[in-house]
Amino acid sequence: METAAPSAVIVAIDGPSGTGKSSTSKAVAAKLGLRYLDTGAQYRAITWWMISNGVDTDDAQAVAVAAGKPSIVSGTDPAAPTITVDGLDAAGPIRTQEVTSKVSAVSAVPEVRTLITELQRSIAAEAARDADGIVVEGRDIGTTVLPDADLKIFLTASAEARAARRSGELRGKEAADLAATKAALIKRDAADSGRKTSPLAKAGDAVEVDTTELTLDQVIECVVTLVEEKRAGRR
Numbered sequence: 001m002e003t004a005a006p007s008a009v010i011v012a013i014d015g016p017s018g019t020g021k022s023s024t025s026k027a028v029a030a031k032l033g034l035r036y037l038d039t040g041a042q043y044r045a046i047t048w049w050m051i052s053n054g055v056d057t058d059d060a061q062a063v064a065v066a067a068g069k070p071s072i073v074s075g076t077d078p079a080a081p082t083i084t085v086d087g088l089d090a091a092g093p094i095r096t097q098e099v100t101s102k103v104s105a106v107s108a109v110p111e112v113r114t115l116i117t118e119l120q121r122s123i124a125a126e127a128a129r130d131a132d133g134i135v136v137e138g139r140d141i142g143t144t145v146l147p148d149a150d151l152k153i154f155l156t157a158s159a160e161a162r163a164a165r166r167s168g169e170l171r172g173k174e175a176a177d178l179a180a181t182k183a184a185l186i187k188r189d190a191a192d193s194g195r196k197t198s199p200l201a202k203a204g205d206a207v208e209v210d211t212t213e214l215t216l217d218q219v220i221e222c223v224v225t226l227v228e229e230k231r232a233g234r235r
């Protein structure tokens with residue numbers, strides 16, 4: 001029988017785009033010696049595969065039929081997270097504007113969610129068994145993927161702050177102005193929150209942290225403290 005390491009801790013971090021999930025989760029996992037899983041990268045990876053293979057991402061049935069074809073593998077070292085699709089490094093291609101604009105449609109398809117959720121649960125189970133635990137970040141981790149997580153965090157921030165953070169990242173690459181970034185972000189949030197299957201939502205037992213006025217270091221510190229309190233309570 002598979003048993004978790006006695007001290008293993010499972011942390012779920014959810015929230016909309018630009019609230020700081022990836023940066024916070026990676027740093028917290030690195031500080032505490034936990035593994036790290038970016039579930040958004042997995043949805044981006046399957047979207048990239050659909051685009052590369054000529055599947056119309058607005059055709060939910062075509063996406064459902066193809067969903068099982070790509071093999072998506074996530075590396076969970078927080079110092080160097082990786083993502084491959086059919087053995088190809090997908091870290092760069094999954095961050096293009098094209099993938100970003102199509103990922104909400106693909107991730108709303110129930111067959112896609114079933115497959116990716118299974119993958120996420122197996123990665124979390126392995127981290128609980130073979131390591132000290134994992135920080136998993138996404139949209140539905142606390143509500144659906146890992147409802148029994150030891151700690152659930154829901155990050156929020158104003159749309160203005162999130163758009164400013166995102167357009168800061170894009171500058172010099174695919175330069176988008178602040179208003180366009182904000183509009184695209186609000187549109188994606190609405191699609192992610194409004195879908196039928198496993199929408200973006202705060203779990204009833206999640207701790208909400210508004211990051212609008214906090215520095216990244218303050219958010220990391222806050223989450224590290226919450227994880228340490230959780231661990232101490234179980235000793």
Ligand SMILES: Nc1ncnc2c1ncn2[C@@H]1O[C@H](COP(=O)(O)OP(=O)(O)O)[C@@H](O)[C@H]1O
Pocket residue numbers: 015016017018019020021022023024165166169211214215216217219
């Ligand atoms: N509290 C914060 N204050 C300022 N910038 C932040 C903060 N948290 C994250 N950032 C920056 O905002 C951008 C988006 O953060 P990221 O962690 O990718 O968010 P998410 O995973 O929620 O989309 C990154 O460039 C990151 O460095």
Ligand SMILES: Nc1ccn([C@@H]2O[C@H](COP(=O)(O)OP(=O)(O)O)[C@@H](O)[C@H]2O)c(=O)n1
Pocket residue numbers: 016017018039040041043044103104105107108137138139140141188192
């Ligand atoms: N657990 C998750 C994670 C991401 N997603 C989808 O994947 C997209 C990309 O997620 P992401 O975390 O990479 O997005 P950003 O926060 O980086 O903008 C989201 O907009 C959702 O459509 C999801 O449906 N469920």
